[in-house]
Amino acid sequence: MIRSHILVCAGAGCVSSKSRLVKEELLTRLKLQDLTEEIRVIETGCIGTCDLGPVLVLYPEGVFYQKVGVEDVAEIVEEHLVRGRVVQRLLYKEPLSEEILEKMADLEFFRRQYRIALHNTGAIDPDNIEEYIARDGYFALGKVLSEMTPETVISEIKQSGLRGRGGGGFPTGLKWEFAARSTSSTKFVVCNADEGDPGAFMDRSILEGDPHTIIESMAIAGYAIGADQGYVYCRAEYPLAIERFVSALEKAREMGFLGENVLGSTFSFELELRVGAGAFVCGEETALLSSIEGNRGEPRPRPPFPAVKGLWDSPTIINNVETYANIPSIILKGAEWFNKIGTEKSKGTKVFAMAGKINNTGLVEVPMGTTLRELVYEIGGGIPGNKKFKAAQTGGPSGGCLTEANLDTAMDYDTLLSLGSMMGSGGLIVMDENTCMVDIARFFLDFTKDESCGKCSPCRIGTTRMLQILERIVNGEGIPEDIDALEKLASFIKDTSLCGLGQSAPNPVLSTLRNFRDEYEAHIYDKRCPAGSCQALIHFTINAATCIGCGICAKHCPSSAIVGERKKPFSILDDQCVKCGVCVQECPFQAIERR
């Protein structure tokens, strides 16, 4: 008799904080206590609160343990599982109210979510197809094949108002309809899992935590448009997602959800996984197709759109992972149900990946139209150290920043566009008073410059030029003409680049210039970084009055930049210092200042 289930998060975040060792230890301890018959340990995908990893949830009570180390496992087993007493010290503390919460359902982070795309992620063992089926998995495919025509499937998706979650927000049903209309005998269904937007990790989490949802949806899409072959294109940086997806493919084939005559119908569908090799531009749909064909991932002009001329010149639909993850629920619960969630033009939910200066980093799914304030303060638990919120970047390197004045903005496709940002894939990078906005703009531009495929010169040369200027500014060598030059280059690149990468590359610069022009000016005119972040404009010094000459800092300095004689104040050789900050952390007397 199983009396308790323990979910151990094994998303990539928790795996990096050694959740696998925690699971091993748990199994060992359960065996020692002779509890293996009563207690089942389940490895799940990302639960959402990655920063608190490793995370464990104990059912039936739903007790949420965080930052569980291998050394904590014995106590959980002996106290919680044997004696029935909750281990207080491993519980979660709400960052703002400081209230200690026992149950997962009580956490603000989970309470306010509405999970459609993530409804299985973090709740089931992704390697166990039975668990997926037990939660209505493959029922939507069954329904489609037995009760619906391709036309009714497409009309249901159209009516749901679902728009693409990969960035553009194009209506999914319409895209499917274009491809369905073609009479070509060869068509393809592609899933874009190239997720390269810095700060976005929802697609990874879905593939890792609920791979069958993607298989099921792609089969539904295949049926709807008349394709019998699909490809999932996943970036190579996601080894765990790849491993879980490959294993899910095998199981789906074994059980007849893929292959010839799916579920005994006349519909056949095969799915193959293709892995990228480190090129952000391959997330752009035409580049992605070129990469699947085994070529360099260079974009080509559109039209023709892939729905007309895609893989090997055949009609192809490309959708994002999160887009697909909405499909089974829409089929099972109906367009009308989906349509009621969200705002007028943005239906359903959106998964946000919250990163940067926010207490609860991780993944959350909320109805479209949720405000930035709700996300940052209520769900995200506010800013660490009670610092001041400065801005949040949405849309990654193609988007822009939202400021304090936008905190009550309802987050949906159109509102974000009207504020000079965009939804993008749902990355939400939160910045506090110590983040330098010029530096952030430089970071995004450095990213787009590195990732430019080089095919067209406005993007290749223009981003390089803009980056040079930004580097000059953060190094304290900016000149007054720089701001003007940045704006001119930006509009030139936007207007003349071939693909979305170049066209959107200047956005972060334009957006920070619009909202934080004073920071640019401080760097240029005063040679000062108001946030105290730009390395060239900060220095580490030892305060001779507080330094007791213990030499601890010198021992830890990786670049031998600290010199001195014991018991006398030490000093830092500025030209040798690499500004790593180790000494500040190591000095027991807070004698080292950074300014």
Added chain:
Amino acid sequence: MLSTVKQVVTEHEHQPSRLLEILRCLQTSTNYLAEETIIQVAKELDVPISQVYGVATFYSMYSTKPRGKYVIRFCESAPCHIEGAAEVLAAIQGILGVDVDETTDNGKFSLELTSCLGVCGVAPAMMINSTVYGNLTPKKVQEVLMTLE
């Protein structure tokens, strides 16, 4: 060497569209693609050498020059940066005595930068070969690098 190329290409059914995967397989043992490998792959797939070379140089995960036993791919994207990546990177450079895109003299470590690894929830982060390390601090990387043989 030649026999492994033949083997890998055969495993991938001589399909030119699977070139990326073929190169990835061939790179796993040595962490780089030698010139002979590229030429041989072109021959086995019956495509021009320029095609294979073009692909091998387009994608950042392939290297046509030798790399260390451990390839450190340190995330240089904004979310990691906001959480203190610059200081961690400086610490790695200090410990290993190499710059970005260099390999240590003993051939053990190569240091590279990468864009977002998609684990920003545990930023700053890096990948060493295929293992992800998160929540890095200058102190923690010191420990990580020490434990690698």
